[in-house]
Amino acid sequence: MGKNKGNPALIELVIVIFFFSISSVTIVKLFMASYDISEKSKSETLAVIKMQDIAERFKAQPNAVAGLLEDWEKSDNRYVGYFDDELNMVSKESALYIIEITVDQQTMTGGNYIRLHILSYENTSDQKIVLQTNIACYVPEAAS
């Protein structure tokens, strides 16, 4: 009675599947890494666009910060806005990003110096900062 040697094509297929599954892990990791980088740069780009929008609207009407941020949560001189991944305003519970704006107004000799400190961070436990910057505007007052 001869020995059963098995089908060589089948044995090869098993080996091929084994190596393919190993290489797939690396390939999937590469895809995941590029997805993560892409999502991070997308959120940062949107944060930059949002901040530029806020900055330019503020500079156009520096005395109307409250009107500019009327939908935002307000406490004293601090405004908080909650945003989704497309930087649309959403409720606090479903927010992925939070933007905090602190308004600092100083009365100078000839007018008001208004400064916004804008801080954008992820709504996660570690609150990773996406972007932060200051925007200022001096509003001279007419002499009486």
Next chain:
Amino acid sequence: MSKKFQLRVGIGASSILMIILTLALTSFAVLSLVSAQSDSKLTDKTKIMMTEYYTADEKTEALLARIDAVLINNADAANLNDELGKLNETLHTDENGLLSFVIPVNDNRQIAVTIRILDESALRYEIISRKLESVGDWDPETDIEPWIK
């Protein structure tokens, strides 16, 4: 006599298929990673440029506030130009009486501001121009032949 159909796959066919598939998937994965990284670099540059611009803009506003304070406190003083000159080393008055100064944004760009001092007005000055301009020499390539039909 009936013939039984049999699919015969030769030895090596599955290995070749796996190699081709793995190479293709690896190429796509590397391409997507390179693309994502270049996007990320571009975003970082945009972020840095934006932050640098608004930092310089903040300095510009602070300087305008200080200029305004000097104009109020030294409205009739003969040494107004000297007082203003102390505020910023780039601040100078041209032949038309316009005050100009620059605030550097980074090594390549600066904010250039020109203001006019108003003598008989409720406001002490008005901004004539405020622009973001490039610093440094332009070094054009001259050895490129223009394409003319």
